[in-house]
Amino acid sequence: MNFDDIKQAMENDSADFTVPLSVSEIKSSHSSLRKLKKCIRSELWANLSMAILLFLQYFNLGDHELAQTLFKYTAFISILSLIGFITLQIKLLRKLTIDDTFSRKIIERFLIQIKSYYEVSKYITTGLASSVFIPIFIANISKHRNEQYITDYLTLNLSTTQVLSQIGWILFLSSLVFFLGNLLFKLYPKKEIKKLERTLEHF
């Protein structure tokens, strides 16, 4: 096979593609990287919505001063954790870019960053979800109960069955978030990660 002939033909080959007049004209593509970034971006928006939802619960508190104070404390912690996680997501989105580093290193770098992010996010999301439920619980309880009930509730001045059922609820909701997160991960990002891993195997 004469590669020189083909090389010449490649040089002379003309295609009907034109360089766009502006970069903003370029629409989304099927790149694995773009798909993964889209996933992370959706998660980021979900977290922001969660934070807003959490803030809105404040208006459900009515005149309960104790509930308001407790809500502010717990929501403050949850919001701080959420901001921390959102910062991590933004940092990752900025890091995931293609440059002129040698090819193998680029794919390895992507895989390490994305896999560690998803590994960490599985647990962070669960933790965040649990912490977010606490202010929401407070807001909802205070709507229907008096201040004494809230004090009893928070000091765990309840029967063992009630305490266990509350712990059970929080564990159940956190596990639900954990499994839901895993399910979503298997549905979408995992496929793209597998594709990148297959490419890496070819080196």
Add this chain to the structure above:
Amino acid sequence: MKITEKEFLKKVEQHKGILLKVSRIYCSHPEDRKDLFQEIILQMWKSVKRFKGNCQFSTWMYQVAINTALVFHKKDKRRPDNIPLATNDAFANDPYQQKHEKQLAIFYQATEGLNEVEKAVILLYMDGYSSDQIAVALGITSSNARVKVNRTKNKLQNTIEAQNYEF
């Protein structure tokens, strides 16, 4: 590198051939090809600020284009692994088909059987990169690059010969 969008796109236009070669070897479907072509431009624009001018713009462009193509997984998965190459008749019936065009079409069809890394290897080899330069570009050892170049060439040759072609 400080560059305006207009200047950047002008430079891309000058070296458009690189993008065409990369997108053609990585995607057989015209839609996928166009998609990859645009994706490369976008990725280049995102990373052009980090280009320090240590090498020629075209060299930098080539590296970014290959890296983008390696992580670009096309949508079309219906294509079988072993597609028969274009038949002799298809070219014989068309009096305007030139020898080079025919060779090129057969060559690109044969590359469809290569994996992503082999495609990068043959692309760089065709552009006159030595095994050592290919090794640097892809981040593999020189001996691995040499093996890959020979293996890929043989693979292509066998695919083309298996379809009763010779050039």
